[in-house]
């Protein structure tokens with residue numbers, strides 16, 4: 645009787661042991677699902693951004709960027725923080741859109757409605773004007789004459805583009821802009837630099853958005869300039885303190901970009917900073933109006949109360 649009870653107890657103990665061992669084995673061999681390397685918040689760390697280079701590629705659709713036609717932009721997208729849902733303003737024309745990008749304001753406040761060269765410059769302060777009040781320097785390198793309207797000549801330390809120093813629109817190719825950026829930024833290292841490259845927009849109007857010319861000639865020429873600008877930054881002693889943003893004023897479909905279509909509205913928005921976690925993305929919506937407050941915030945400067953854009957997700961909790 646005792647023997648029978650003992651053997652039954654032993655059997656139960658053995659069974660329990662087997663169950664425990666199988667459980668432990670299962671635990672050690674369990675393959676936890678790999679957490680995505682992407683979609684992670686940018687860690688809160690003191691950023692110490694001293695320079696921002698904002699590159700706007702006129703008419704660049706985010707779905708047109710790929711490893712082959714835009715290897716430099718693609719690399720920034722892969723290595724930086726990529727916002728998959730970014731939009732321009734409803735009035736998706738070059739001048740009104742850039743006015744919103746650089747002021748953080750909607751069209752009914754900055755009132756830049758026309759899309760053609762105009763004398764003087766807009767009343768609403770853009771990033772260079774706001775930074776000049778805080779002893780920071782700015783430069784603007786652009787490829788269309790109408791862009792002069794966005795920058796106060798007395799508060800922008802350096803301007804390069806058509807209408808300035810005898811330059812004409814035919815001169816200001818992406819390549820020339822990249823060369824001038826190398827020459828000027830390499831020595832002066834402005835706190836804020838705006839770079840505007842027009843090639844994809846020109847090609848979209850002439851041959852169609854997503855046409856062979858748009859994808860395989862215009863985007864690569866803008867991308868080469870981006871590569872050269874990145875090279876200039878990386879060769880400087882300011883590289884570790886320089887944040888680069890790649891975006892656009894609008895997308896496009898067929899031969900234009902002002903019908904409020906999804907293809908007109910969606911823009912790329914990529915931030916690359918060497919001190920931040922690489923290879924991450926956010927699918928929170930970003931407006932082009934968020935660009936100005938985000939840049940002011942990153943440079944540690946106050947954001948005017950009337951700005952309607954907000955600091956983009958991922959940077960909001962940072963203490964620059």
Ligand SMILES: [Zn+2]
Pocket residue numbers: 703738845849901
């Ligand atoms: Zn256009």
